[in-house]
Every structure is written in structure tokens, then in C-alpha cells.
Amino acid sequence: MINFLRADVLRAVLIMVLTCLGCADRSPPEAVEVTTVALPSELAAEQVGWRLVGVGACTSSGCHGGGQPNQIVGSEYNLWIAEDPHAQAYSVLYDDRSLRMVQLLDGPNWDPTQGAYEDNRCLSCHSTTFAPARNQAGEVLSDGVGCEACHGPAEGWLSEHYRDSFGDNTERSDGKRRLGFWDTDDLFTRAQICTGCHVGGPGREVNHDLIAAGHPRLQFEMGAYLQALPKHWDERRDQERHDGNFAFLTWILGQAAASQSALEQLESRAAEGTTWPELSEWSCSACHHDLRDNVFLQRKLARTGGLSGRTIRWDDWNHQLPGEYAELISHVLGSNDSEAEKLARNLDELAQLMGSLRSDRRQVATAAHSLGSQLEAWARQLQQTAAGPRALEQLSRRIVELALVQGVESWSRASLVYDALVSLHQTRLDSAEVPNAIDQQITSELERIYEVLTERYRQPAHYVYQEQEMKARLHDLGKLYEHRSRGR
Amino acid sequence: MKATQVILCAISFACLVLARPSVGGAQLPPTEKHLYIRTDDCVKCHSEPFERDKAAGTTDRVRLLEWAIWKDQDKHSWAHRVLHEERGQRIGELMGQDVLATSTGCVQCHTSNVNEQLWSPAILKDNRQNYYMAEGVSCQTCHGPAELWVLEHQKENWPGLNRDKKASLGLYNMENPVQRAEMCLSCHQGNADLGRVITHEMYAAGHPMLSGFEMEGFADKMPRHWRFSHEKPNGGPPKFDRTRAVLLGSVVALRMAVAQAAGEADNWPELARLECYSCHHQLRTPTWRQAPGRVESPGRPRLQLGCLPLVRAAAVFVHGPAGEDQFANLVRRTQQPFQHNAFGDPAELATLRQGVSRWCAEMEQKLQSQPLDLEQARAILRGLIAAATAEANDFDTSRQLSGAMAVVCEELSQASVDMPNLAILRGQLNRIRYDVFELSPQEEQRVEQRYPVVLSRRARYKPEKFMQLMMRFRDQLGE
Numbered sequence: 001m002i003n004f005l006r007a008d009v010l011r012a013v014l015i016m017v018l019t020c021l022g023c024a025d026r027s028p029p030e031a032v033e034v035t036t037v038a039l040p041s042e043l044a045a046e047q048v049g050w051r052l053v054g055v056g057a058c059t060s061s062g063c064h065g066g067g068q069p070n071q072i073v074g075s076e077y078n079l080w081i082a083e084d085p086h087a088q089a090y091s092v093l094y095d096d097r098s099l100r101m102v103q104l105l106d107g108p109n110w111d112p113t114q115g116a117y118e119d120n121r122c123l124s125c126h127s128t129t130f131a132p133a134r135n136q137a138g139e140v141l142s143d144g145v146g147c148e149a150c151h152g153p154a155e156g157w158l159s160e161h162y163r164d165s166f167g168d169n170t171e172r173s174d175g176k177r178r179l180g181f182w183d184t185d186d187l188f189t190r191a192q193i194c195t196g197c198h199v200g201g202p203g204r205e206v207n208h209d210l211i212a213a214g215h216p217r218l219q220f221e222m223g224a225y226l227q228a229l230p231k232h233w234d235e236r237r238d239q240e241r242h243d244g245n246f247a248f249l250t251w252i253l254g255q256a257a258a259s260q261s262a263l264e265q266l267e268s269r270a271a272e273g274t275t276w277p278e279l280s281e282w283s284c285s286a287c288h289h290d291l292r293d294n295v296f297l298q299r300k301l302a303r304t305g306g307l308s309g310r311t312i313r314w315d316d317w318n319h320q321l322p323g324e325y326a327e328l329i330s331h332v333l334g335s336n337d338s339e340a341e342k343l344a345r346n347l348d349e350l351a352q353l354m355g356s357l358r359s360d361r362r363q364v365a366t367a368a369h370s371l372g373s374q375l376e377a378w379a380r381q382l383q384q385t386a387a388g389p390r391a392l393e394q395l396s397r398r399i400v401e402l403a404l405v406q407g408v409e410s411w412s413r414a415s416l417v418y419d420a421l422v423s424l425h426q427t428r429l430d431s432a433e434v435p436n437a438i439d440q441q442i443t444s445e446l447e448r449i450y451e452v453l454t455e456r457y458r459q460p461a462h463y464v465y466q467e468q469e470m471k472a473r474l475h476d477l478g479k480l481y482e483h484r485s486r487g488r
Numbered sequence: 489m490k491a492t493q494v495i496l497c498a499i500s501f502a503c504l505v506l507a508r509p510s511v512g513g514a515q516l517p518p519t520e521k522h523l524y525i526r527t528d529d530c531v532k533c534h535s536e537p538f539e540r541d542k543a544a545g546t547t548d549r550v551r552l553l554e555w556a557i558w559k560d561q562d563k564h565s566w567a568h569r570v571l572h573e574e575r576g577q578r579i580g581e582l583m584g585q586d587v588l589a590t591s592t593g594c595v596q597c598h599t600s601n602v603n604e605q606l607w608s609p610a611i612l613k614d615n616r617q618n619y620y621m622a623e624g625v626s627c628q629t630c631h632g633p634a635e636l637w638v639l640e641h642q643k644e645n646w647p648g649l650n651r652d653k654k655a656s657l658g659l660y661n662m663e664n665p666v667q668r669a670e671m672c673l674s675c676h677q678g679n680a681d682l683g684r685v686i687t688h689e690m691y692a693a694g695h696p697m698l699s700g701f702e703m704e705g706f707a708d709k710m711p712r713h714w715r716f717s718h719e720k721p722n723g724g725p726p727k728f729d730r731t732r733a734v735l736l737g738s739v740v741a742l743r744m745a746v747a748q749a750a751g752e753a754d755n756w757p758e759l760a761r762l763e764c765y766s767c768h769h770q771l772r773t774p775t776w777r778q779a780p781g782r783v784e785s786p787g788r789p790r791l792q793l794g795c796l797p798l799v800r801a802a803a804v805f806v807h808g809p810a811g812e813d814q815f816a817n818l819v820r821r822t823q824q825p826f827q828h829n830a831f832g833d834p835a836e837l838a839t840l841r842q843g844v845s846r847w848c849a850e851m852e853q854k855l856q857s858q859p860l861d862l863e864q865a866r867a868i869l870r871g872l873i874a875a876a877t878a879e880a881n882d883f884d885t886s887r888q889l890s891g892a893m894a895v896v897c898e899e900l901s902q903a904s905v906d907m908p909n910l911a912i913l914r915g916q917l918n919r920i921r922y923d924v925f926e927l928s929p930q931e932e933q934r935v936e937q938r939y940p941v942v943l944s945r946r947a948r949y950k951p952e953k954f955m956q957l958m959m960r961f962r963d964q965l966g967e
Contacts, residue, residue, distance in 0.1 A: 291946065302582040
């Protein structure tokens with residue numbers, strides 16, 4: 001399997017080690033407020049009313065805590081607690097960085113007796129707080145991102161889900177939802193659950209204040225994150241359910257969910273009574289660079305009308321799908337172009353609005369809202385559409401062509417292109433019985449790009465992104481794609 | 489309260505009201521009334537004494553070097569020339585403007601007195617206006633239009649005339665530290681009333697940064713063409729005028745900076761009013777920017793107020809220990825407009841301007857009320873060091889602090905104060921200044937060579953290191 005870009009694998013490991021060392025004996029607070037957060041729309045209705053039971057209710061040795069070393073099913077809990085960074089989500093709130101963050105965020109109003117582990121700004125993602133706890137709130141809190149954070153509050157389905165009648169067939173999934181059980185087999189729903197925190201939304205926000213206080217910036221990409229996650233489920237079932245298109249669908253539905261969550265978040269940020277503008281909506285590097293006396297950059301700014309600083313680049317990390325991939329996909333799949341065009345047009349309008357320091361919050365909120373709904377409809381439509389290997393090959397070629405025409409001016413842009421190509425190539429490898437020689441060459445070429453991009457993590461102090469190098473690599477890759485399609 | 493105090497208060501209040509008609513605005517030279525004369529008419533007497541004075545042996549009425557220093561060493565005399573040069577022309581090209589045209593506003597700072605209606609017939613004759621403009625920032629830019637005072641100030645009774653009389657003739661009082669600060673800052677920071685405004689657009693097109701102006705430190709680098717009062721004949725002993733001017737200059741800078749930002753509500757946010765490096769820094773963690781207690785809320789830009797640590801020293805000097813609280817409150821207020829609007833809410837900036845103007849006016853009045861003595865100057869040095877060690881400060885702020893401290897040290901050493909380590913510390917301080925902040929005269933020469941060096945020094949600057957040096961300084965001083 002080829003590697004996705006993983007910005008924070010190392011960080012996650014480090015956090016685990018540090019937190020295991022640092023905070024074994026601390027007791028969590030007894031009670032916590034329920035955080036109002038926006039869950040994916042179809043989950044939101046069901047979660048109302050059901051309470052959380054906590055990880056402890058799932059870990060019986062006969063259920064999910066079997067503790068069998070070479071067996072995942074039946075030992076889901078053991079894998080999660082030992083390897084899954086989500087299990088440490090709460091304990092990181094005890095470390096020095098978290099302490100300092102709260103201190104910085106609260107400034108003169110800082111209360112040294114209140115830790116990040118009691119702070120709803122943190123807990124809404126670092127624990128499970130979207131529903132009340134059935135009994136011991138503190139215990140549920142200290143579970144971090146436990147079972148119910150992704151599978152739904154279990155009060156209603158705990159005593160049902162092991163019965164044969166619960167099943168996993170789709171006809172019954174409405175009934176399961178009514179009990180508060182979230183359907184993580186549905187990839188778009190799964191993606192929405194992930195992006196609820198990893199991108200954010202109302203009530204769950206990594207804004208510029210948090211980043212400035214020390215929180216890592218969020219840069220979610222579903223395929224990469226899922227690859228890095230120790231899977232406590234049977235991965236073969238993922239492949240079977242999606243006709244071998246699992247990697248492709250993970251990528252594109254992850255993109256859709258990320259964009260949707262980011263839009264919901266933008267809408268809530270633009271609401272009256274909040275801080276506006278929210279600086280983290282803009283591209284970090286638009287402002288954050290040391291000042292240099294560089295005539296080339298000055299000329300570039302002048303050409304794009306950016307000298308005054310009143311126009312600024314909206315960060316499009318989460319919006320690749322409505323921006324361009326939707327059109328490419330509908331083109332190669334021969335589906336309805338007009339919907340994809342509409343997505344691109346509406347995104348462009350929103351980007352125009354967000355491109356100003358004085359963007360109108362009402363206009364932004366309206367535009368973000370309508371684009372979010374269109375996006376969800378488009379994603380649901382795509383789930384019903386079959387995508388054959390030829391279409392996906394064609395898609396890879398288009399993505400490379402587009403990248404070469406538009407340029408890959410930043411590391412972020414290059415890594416988004418890379419993740420897209422890896423997803424598509426993985427899809428091919430998953431479905432082909434034996435990869436042919438060209439497939440293997442493509443694998444090597446992608447690995448080379450991976451090396452170039454991850455240099456950033458190995459040499460953070462000296463890394464300089466080289467667009468020309470990236471373009472040369474993509475050019476070679478494009479040749480291989482062309483070769484492959486001609487050989488067919 | 490004693491009667492004398494009441495009277496003093498009343499007088500100073502009256503002065504305040506009369507001297508400063510607009511809150512926060514600078515008192516402008518009376519450019520509307522008087523004509524500007526040829527600079528040539530100043531040169532003769534400022535390079536050669538009158539026969540009258542030669543005969544009387546009083547050839548030290550002026551330095552006689554005023555013009556030569558300006559012409560030879562003072563960058564103000566190149567101010568217009570840079571508009572013709574590569575960088576000036578490129579800025580114009582990128583902004584789509586003619587930098588030499590009076591309408592674009594560049595000349596408001598890069599030369600003087602651009603209103604031809606106010607030029608004397610002698611200037612206009614023989615097309616001399618080109619020559620006049622090309623002089624850059626010359627005598628009358630700062631001293632005021634000389635039509636009426638040029639003859640008067642040559643007379644023997646001139647030094648005895650009172651200030652109001654001189655002002656009515658058009659002479660701008662550069663000896664008064666507040667008015668001097670207002671004049672310098674009108675260009676080096678900005679004053680919209682005089683059309684002297686720097687914008688982010690100009691910076692982005694290549695205009696060197698205007699930040700960290702500290703009047704007395706800059707005057708040394710100018711270099712100054714004037715004498716301080718104690719250097720003049722019968723000037724008496726040094727009275728720490730420059731130490732006082734350091735504090736006053738910072739208070740005036742604060743007042744004018746806030747007024748300028750608040751005055752731009754229609755066009756807000758003007759990013760040039762915000763601290764450059766609150767946004768323009770590389771992203772890394774951990775960083776000194778995340779030091780607890782440094783800012784009200786992290787992640788928000790701040791007003792460009794490099795003067796603040798100096799203001800802190802001023803507040804402590806004027807108000808004693810209560811000055812710390814007043815200062816903390818002041819800093820909080822300057823950050824308040826950024827709580828709900830990431831770039832500062834214009835309405836809240838207007839409120840801030842009112843509060844700051846009032847507070848600064850009171851500070852200015854108190855700082856001017858009496859001359860400083862030696863102990864007070866020592867206290868001010870301690871206050872400056874305390875400000876430099878209280879928190880990590882950015883490049884421009886630390887540069888101002890170091891310049892200000894050098895000035896106070898120099899005045900203290902002139903006053904033969906009993907501080908055994910002063911000479912050593914002065915040396916160390918100046919070494920830090922030239923290692924970290926300032927350029928040598930050779931490096932200063934041309935902007936094309938200078939500016940990349942200036943920027944790379946800023947990027948390399950380590951606030952914690954400066955803070956540690958200042959702590960060592962404090963310990964060695966043993967104050």
C-alpha cells in the first residue's frame with residue numbers, strides 16, 4: 001500500500017507517549033455541560049434525547065474487549081486503547097501545551113484552577129460532549145474520543161445491537177438511526193463524523209485564536225487520515241461494500257464532507273455577534289511570511305491587485321471538490337455537468353466574497369449555506385453512481401493535466417494533488433489482480449513525490465517547497481498515465 | 489490645594505486647550521499664512537557669521553554648520569532624490585502612480601511645501617521651483633515658512649522674543665519637545681491632516697518600513713545640526729532635556745498613532761496601522777509570541793505602537809507605581825477594538841482615541857511641567873530597563889528602547905553622576921544597538937543595499953536574547 005501524506009503521525013505518537021507518561025493519576029471533573037455542536041444533518045435528529053453510556057459499557061471481554069492479540073473483531077476496544085490516538089484525545093488536555101493554550105486564550109481572565117480538560121472549547125472535540133451522560137459524566141469525559149463519539153450515543157441501542165435482529169443490512173438502518181446508532185458503513189456519513197472535528201463546525205472550532213495559542217492547524221484529508229488510523233474493524237468489508245472503489249470514494253466523499261463542514265463552520269462564524277472576520281478562513285501564507293525585499297513578489301502582488309492588503313486569498317484546502325474535482329468527475333463519469341458547474345460557480349462567488357478583508361458577513365453566511373446543501377446533494381448522488389476503472393484512470397490524467405496547467409504553487413496544493421492521485425491509484429491496485437509494469441512505475445513515481453513532500457517534516461527548518469521539481473514529477477507521472485491508457 | 493497649585497493647574501490647562509485645538513491631532517505649522525523663501529537665503533548666515541558678530545566676538549550665535557551637516561550627512565536632503573531613483577520609480581510603476589506628481593501625495597513627505605501658492609516670488613522666478621522641490625526636506629519643512637521671520641531672527645533682540653510672537657511670524661517651535669515630536673512623527677509615523685500617510689500598498693510595493701521611530705535616538709543618526717540648550721553659550725548645565733524628550737516623544741507618538749488609525753474609519757482596515765510583524769512572521773512553535781500575558785487575546789493583530797514600552801516608563805515616572813496599572817489598562821484598551829473585529833472595530837477605535845488623547849494630554853502636561861533632576865533621570869533609566877525586561881518585545885520596540893536608553897545614559901554620563909558602571913554599560917548598550925538594530929553610516933548609504941539588510945536583521949532578531957541582555961544590564965547597573 002502506498003503512503004498518504006500524514007502530517008501528524010509522528011506528532012500523534014509523541015502525544016501518546018507523553019500523555020501516558022504525564023497524566024496517569026488525574027481525576028476528571030464530575031460534571032460537564034453538553035456542548036451544542038452541529039452533527040451531520042441526518043445524525044442530528046437521532047442524537048437528540050439519547051444519552052452516552054461511556055466506553056466502559058462496551059469493553060466486556062465477551063463483547064469488544066476480548067483482548068485477543070491477533071484478532072480485531074471482538075477486541076476493538078483493546079486496539080483502540082493501545083494504538084488509536086483518539087483514545088488520548090482527552091489526556092492531551094492535561095499537558096503543558098494545553099495548559100498554556102488556555103492561559104493565553106483567557107489572558108487576564110485566566111483562572112489557573114481551570115484546566116483545558118474542563119473547558120468546553122476543548123472538550124467538544126477532545127472528548128464526547130454532544131449528549132448528556134447516562135450516569136458518571138466524568139468517566140465518559142475522560143474516555144476521550146471513544147466509541148460513541150463516532151458510533152452515536154448508545155443508550156438506545158446498547159442492549160439491541162448485539163441481537164441478530166439488529167443486523168447490518170441497509171433496510172434496517174433507519175431503525176438503527178432512530179435508536180441513535182450512526183451508520184459508519186456509509187462512507188459519506190463516516191466522513192461527516194470525521195470532519196465534524198477534523199474540519200470543525202459550529203461549537204467545534206479551531207479558530208485563529210486557538211492556532212495562535214498553540215493548537216496545530218487542521219488540515220484534514222480523509223484518505224490519509226484513515227490510512228494512518230489503526231483500524232478496529234475488518235477492512236475487507238470496506239472493500240466489499242464499495243466494489244473495490246473504496247479508496248476513490250473515501251477520497252471524494254471525504255473531500256465533500258470536509259467542504260460541507262467547513263461551509264457550516266463558515267456560516268456560523270459569519271453569524272451576527274461573533275468575531276468577524278475570522279482570520280483562519282484565509283490562507284496562512286497570505287500574511288504569515290517574513291518580510292523580504294523581493295521585486296518579483298512585489299510585481300506579482302501588483303498584478304493580482306493585492307498590494308493594498310485589502311484582497312486576500314481564502315484558504316481553499318477544504319474546497320477542492322466544489323472548486324474543480326466535481327466538474328472533472330462528472331465529466332469522466334458522463335453524469336450531469338450542470339450540477340458540478342453550479343458548485344464551481346457558487347464556490348467562486350463565495351471565494352470572491354471571502355477574498356476581501358471587509359467581506360459582508362450576511363452575504364457570506366447565505367452563500368455558504370446554499371453551497372453546503374448543494375454539496376451534500378451532489379455527494380449523495382455520487383454514491384449512487386458507478387465509477388469504472390477507465391473513468392478513474394481518465395480522472396487521474398485530468399488531475400495531472402490540470403495541475404500542470406494551473407501550477408502547484410504551494411506545498412498544500414501539491415499535497416492535495418498527491419492525495420487525489422494516490423487515492424485513485426490505490427483504487428486501481430485494490431481492484432487489479434496483479435499490478436502491471438506501468439502500475440508499478442506509477443507506484444514508484446508517487447513514492448518519489450511522497451519523499452519530496454515529506455521532506456518538510458524531516459527538515460522543517462530548512463525545507464523550501466520547489467514548484468519546478470513538483471511539476472517535473474507530475475509531468476513524468478502524466479506520461480506514465482498516458483502510456484497506460486494507450487496500452488489498453 | 490494651595491493657591492499656587494491651582495493657578496499652575498489653570499495655566500497648564502489653558503495652555504493645553506490653546507495649544508491643542510484638535511484631540512489627538514498635531515498642532516500644525518501655520519502654512520496657510522506665510523510664504524516660503526529660497527533655502528539659499530538660509531545658507532549664507534548659517535555658514536558664515538555676520539560682520540557684526542565677528543566684530544563683537546559672538547560668532548557662536550549659531551553653529552554655522554547647520555546647512556553643511558544637512559547637505560552633507562542628513563538623509564532629509566535626499567528625500568526627493570529617492571523618488572527619482574530605481575525604487576521610487578518602481579513603487580510608482582507598481583501602484584500605477586506618478587510618484588513625482590503633487591497629486592499622489594509622495595512629495596508631502598519627500599519634499600517640503602508643495603503648495604506653489606505659498607512660494608515666494610524668488611522661488612518661482614527662473615523656474616526655480618524644480619530646484620526647490622529637489623531639496624527634499626529642508627530648513628522650512630520643519631522650522632516653518634520664513635517669509636516673516638527670516639529678517640527678524642537675525643536681529644540681536646530675537647532670542648529675547650517670546651514664543652508666541654515667534655509663532656505668529658510663522659516659526660515652528662522645534663525646541664519644544666512635544667511640537668518637535670509632532671513634526672517628526674508627521675512623516676515618520678503619519679499625519680493625515682498634512683497629507684502625510686503611508687499605506688500598506690506603498691509598503692507592499694517596496695516602500696521601506698516606517699516603524700520604531702524614537703525621536704532622540706533618530707536625531708543622533710540624523711545627525712543633528714542643532715545644539716541642545718546646555719551646549720549653547722550661557723546654556724547652563726545639562727537639564728536632561730533629551731531624557732524628557734524621549735518620554736514625551738513616545739507619548740506624542742501614541743496619541744498620534746491612535747488618532748491616525750481612528751481617523752481612517754471610512755477606509756478601515758488600513759493594514760499599515762497594524763504592527764507589521766503581528767502578521768508577517770514565519771510560523772513556528774513554540775515562540776515568544778505565545779508568552780503568557782503578552783496580549784489580551786492571541787491571534788489578533790495589534791495597532792502599531794512600538795512606542796508603548798517607552799510610554800510605560802513615562803507612566804511609571806509620572807504616576808509612580810500606579811503608572812503600571814494605568815499602563816496595563818492602556819494596553820488593554822488598545823487591544824479592545826480587536827476583540828470583536830479581527831482588524832479592530834472603527835467605532836471602538838474612535839472611543840479609544842478619545843481616551844488615549846485625554847490620557848496623553850495629561851501625561852504631556854505633567855512631563856513638561858518642570859525640568860528633570862539627576863535622580864529623576866536615573867529613575868527613568870530604571871523604568872526603561874524595567875520595560876525592556878518585563879516582556880519580550882519585537883524588533884522595532886526593542887530598537888526604540890535601546891536608542892532611548894543610550895540617550896539617557898549619555899545625559900547621565902554628562903552629568904557626572906555617581907554610577908560606577910555607567911561608562912561600561914553605555915559601551916555595551918551601543919554595541920548591542922549596532923550589532924542588532926542600527927546600521928553603520930556606510931551601510932546606511934543606499935536604500936537598495938540597506939533595506940534587505942534591515943529586513944533580514946528583523947527576521948533574525950531574537951526577542952528573548954535582547955531581554956536577557958537587558959536583564960544583565962539591569963543587574964550590572966545595580967540600581
